[in-house]
Amino acid sequence: MQACVLTANGPQFEADYPTPPCGEGEVPVRVITAGICETDLQLIQGYMGFQGVLGHEFVGVAEDGPFEGQRVVGEINCSCRDCEWCNADLANHCPHRSVLGILDHDGAFAQTVNVPQENLHLVPDNVSDDEAVFTEPLAAAFQIPTQLDLDSFDSAVVLGDGRLGNLCAQVISQAGCDVTVIGKHEEKLSIIDELGIATALLSDVVLERTADLVVDCTGSPTGLTTACQLLRPRGTIVLKTTIAGDSGPSLAPVVIDEMTLIGSRCGPFDTALQALESNAIHVTPLISTRFRLREVEKALTAARTSPNLKVLLDISSG
Amino acid sequence: MQACVLTANGPQFEADYPTPPCGEGEVPVRVITAGICETDLQLIQGYMGFQGVLGHEFVGVAEDGPFEGQRVVGEINCSCRDCEWCNADLANHCPHRSVLGILDHDGAFAQTVNVPQENLHLVPDNVSDDEAVFTEPLAAAFQIPTQLDLDSFDSAVVLGDGRLGNLCAQVISQAGCDVTVIGKHEEKLSIIDELGIATALLSDVVLERTADLVVDCTGSPTGLTTACQLLRPRGTIVLKTTIAGDSGPSLAPVVIDEMTLIGSRCGPFDTALQALESNAIHVTPLISTRFRLREVEKALTAARTSPNLKVLLDISSG
Numbered sequence: 001m002q003a004c005v006l007t008a009n010g011p012q013f014e015a016d017y018p019t020p021p022c023g024e025g026e027v028p029v030r031v032i033t034a035g036i037c038e039t040d041l042q043l044i045q046g047y048m049g050f051q052g053v054l055g056h057e058f059v060g061v062a063e064d065g066p067f068e069g070q071r072v073v074g075e076i077n078c079s080c081r082d083c084e085w086c087n088a089d090l091a092n093h094c095p096h097r098s099v100l101g102i103l104d105h106d107g108a109f110a111q112t113v114n115v116p117q118e119n120l121h122l123v124p125d126n127v128s129d130d131e132a133v134f135t136e137p138l139a140a141a142f143q144i145p146t147q148l149d150l151d152s153f154d155s156a157v158v159l160g161d162g163r164l165g166n167l168c169a170q171v172i173s174q175a176g177c178d179v180t181v182i183g184k185h186e187e188k189l190s191i192i193d194e195l196g197i198a199t200a201l202l203s204d205v206v207l208e209r210t211a212d213l214v215v216d217c218t219g220s221p222t223g224l225t226t227a228c229q230l231l232r233p234r235g236t237i238v239l240k241t242t243i244a245g246d247s248g249p250s251l252a253p254v255v256i257d258e259m260t261l262i263g264s265r266c267g268p269f270d271t272a273l274q275a276l277e278s279n280a281i282h283v284t285p286l287i288s289t290r291f292r293l294r295e296v297e298k299a300l301t302a303a304r305t306s307p308n309l310k311v312l313l314d315i316s317s318g
Numbered sequence: 319m320q321a322c323v324l325t326a327n328g329p330q331f332e333a334d335y336p337t338p339p340c341g342e343g344e345v346p347v348r349v350i351t352a353g354i355c356e357t358d359l360q361l362i363q364g365y366m367g368f369q370g371v372l373g374h375e376f377v378g379v380a381e382d383g384p385f386e387g388q389r390v391v392g393e394i395n396c397s398c399r400d401c402e403w404c405n406a407d408l409a410n411h412c413p414h415r416s417v418l419g420i421l422d423h424d425g426a427f428a429q430t431v432n433v434p435q436e437n438l439h440l441v442p443d444n445v446s447d448d449e450a451v452f453t454e455p456l457a458a459a460f461q462i463p464t465q466l467d468l469d470s471f472d473s474a475v476v477l478g479d480g481r482l483g484n485l486c487a488q489v490i491s492q493a494g495c496d497v498t499v500i501g502k503h504e505e506k507l508s509i510i511d512e513l514g515i516a517t518a519l520l521s522d523v524v525l526e527r528t529a530d531l532v533v534d535c536t537g538s539p540t541g542l543t544t545a546c547q548l549l550r551p552r553g554t555i556v557l558k559t560t561i562a563g564d565s566g567p568s569l570a571p572v573v574i575d576e577m578t579l580i581g582s583r584c585g586p587f588d589t590a591l592q593a594l595e596s597n598a599i600h601v602t603p604l605i606s607t608r609f610r611l612r613e614v615e616k617a618l619t620a621a622r623t624s625p626n627l628k629v630l631l632d633i634s635s636g
Contacts (some may be wrong), residue, residue: 248565
């Protein structure tokens, strides 16, 4: 099959990659469309040391199991379903897990991806393929309200105007929080403006420490430092940024100002699909451009290039 | 007066440092005994860029005001008492504050330190000078139960067997938490053993991720990395370590495992003094050695040298 494979030499298109055999409980999914995520770009920089088929944002058609022939999206953590964490309904933290396209499991930049049946969710009929491919990052945004009572914050900042920043801002705004997105790109901010969410260019912002809550979606090692400059003492920072590299910023401000930092990763697919079904969240304005899988190297370059937001791979079109 | 002054050339004993004039609301305190803290050692390394008289752990005699002639200890944050933070009972976070011996205010490694009257607390008669000098670091340990419900944690680790680690372990243990102190120094751990608190040498520990709560008192940039290796996913890390330098560890594990990090700084003096008065916390075993102020450079070297714990400066003895 066609696949984009990350090796020690970087990501490469392979026209004849062997279709991997299904693991126990897994179902093959014929991928329709996949999305390129910041994490993919970080994996290419060495994050997690991953090698294999990239890709974890996708919509496809189940080729076996109870959803055979129907459109599905898939949660990315492949858990053992048998350990303390899985039994505590925290399978996303199973220490034995593999993760699609990220950790010990081939991903979705391929014509077929094998996914545990239990990870699959049917896509509602009125959710398009292009919308459905946003389920995974949108679920990650919806993880924030599962971790924090957003009603308790008067003033929130989402730092970063990229793909995830846009989605987090929509989720936080709809939860009733007064949110401003601060970013570096006028074009990306204008898409957020059009949703009725306040925005500001970082270069125009006076770094006053007035926010109760800052969500770091910068994908940059300097994100936390800027977050600390915007946050009130005793405020809360949600960390969404995972980046390659062994070092981060100094944590002295976190101690001095008694901040709370909360790491936030994968979230509820059901909530994300409901939001897409009800048009509560607008994702298609985020689509900047699209490529066929054989053009994946161009697609990855585009995903790194501002002002592009979401770059899609049309995989079923060959 | 005699004082230990930090300049760009490092800390120096001065036999004839000019006694600073009292600011508004301040009272001169004749220092009896002062303690050397890890923060002092970090200030010498460049932390906070401080220059002036070092020292923020002390007991002395008020020379003016309502406590004139009585033994006092002093909170270190000199706040404006007039801003939003001060009015919200969070004066320790006043953005206009100076901090004794740390930020824009001479400290207590001197024969006289000027302290806002509102910062002073009388020392109970049955609390010795040597005990009272621990009020400030013990209050910092008692800050943890003001920030977290310790009952909600099954298994806690205090990382670091030094001065602050010892005090935090005693506080957390007395709050009913099952706590183990992990450190690098048998001699320091044995003092904690004698308090009936479980201890382990880091080199003997299998780094399993079983703790619900880790308190980082290492004073080391690697502390957080080790904390992440001991913490369960979704666990809580209390950061007590402030160190010089612009970088810290990678925060990717915090995001992946959805940890909560809480910075923790100064705490309630009243609670600390009550614990000393009732002998609930044992501090004198922490005193390793003592010097006169004129020997401060030797004292600072001793404070850096394992297995020394608390090094005291006997200041009133000349």
